[in-house]
Amino acid sequence: MPAAGGNGGGVRRLYHFPLSPYSRRVRLILRHKGLEADLVDPRTDAAAMEKMRALYPMRTAPVLIDEDGFVLGDSNGIAQYLDRVYPSPSLWPEGPRDIARVSQIMALTDGVLGNLIDLATRYYCLHTHDAWPGVLAEIGGRAQGALDALAALVGGLGHPTVIATGWSIGDAWLFTAVAWLEGLPARAPTFVNAAQILSLGWKLPLELSRWADAHRRRPDVVSL
Numbered sequence: 064m065p066a067a068g069g070n071g072g073g074v075r076r077l078y079h080f081p082l083s084p085y086s087r088r089v090r091l092i093l094r095h096k097g098l099e100a101d102l103v104d105p106r107t108d109a110a111a112m113e114k115m116r117a118l119y120p121m122r123t124a125p126v127l128i129d130e131d132g133f134v135l136g137d138s139n140g141i142a143q144y145l146d147r148v149y150p151s152p153s154l155w156p157e158g159p160r161d162i163a164r165v166s167q168i169m170a171l172t173d174g175v176l177g178n179l180i181d182l183a184t185r186y187y188c189l190h191t192h193d194a195w196p197g198v199l200a201e202i203g204g205r206a207q208g209a210l211d212a213l214a215a216l217v218g219g220l221g222h223p224t225v226i227a228t229g230w231s232i233g234d235a236w237l238f239t240a241v242a243w244l245e246g247l248p249a250r251a252p253t254f255v256n257a258a259q260i261l262s263l264g265w266k267l268p269l270e271l272s273r274w275a276d277a278h279r280r281r282p283d284v285v286s287l
Contacts, residue, residue: 214268
């Protein structure tokens with residue numbers, strides 16, 4: 064949807080939370096395509112937070128205002144838009160098998176993040192309730208199952224990236240999720256949501272950290 068009043072003379076702007084996997088994946092996509100953007104962290108500016116929430120009905124980051132004034136929220140929506148409007152280099156593979164693999168990795172990654180975040184925020188008020196063990200077993204089990212499935216997928220690839228031809232949207236999705244999960248222990252002492260996520264009992268498979276090791280020195284990853 065077009066931004067009310069445009070975006071300041073054709074300057075691309077991204078409202079983002081720097082450590083959020085959803086924001087990080089968008090920044091990786093922008094860099095993959097060689098697109099510049101002014102980065103705005105609304106948590107440090109009350110006016111920017113109000114502006115971001117007014118731009119996107121879900122009131123969450125990331126929110127992109129493109130050069131033409133179009134506003135998009137949600138990392139999935141932003142990624143789809145960027146790949147169609149700026150098609151080179153493409154984020155998506157061409158072959159059906161590779162498309163299926165990338166799509167599966169994206170879905171599983173979003174399943175991990177969504178279920179863990181929901182448990183640690185929206186449902187965490189239940190943690191002293193008798194129903195909590197059942198909720199944790201069901202929703203936490205989905206997250207762990209997705210982590211284990213992702214580990215099996217990357218463990219059997221035979222090449223460092225999700226598809227043999229190189230970095231894709233699947234790599235951006237998975238790497239930012241793994242990096243975020245790995246970073247939770249350091250954030251837990253000062254960020255209650257991180258501590259609550261860690262309390263859920265999930266385990267990050269070693270195969271995922273090993274897969275991520277191959278990409279930690281990529282210039283676009285380092286610049287995150």
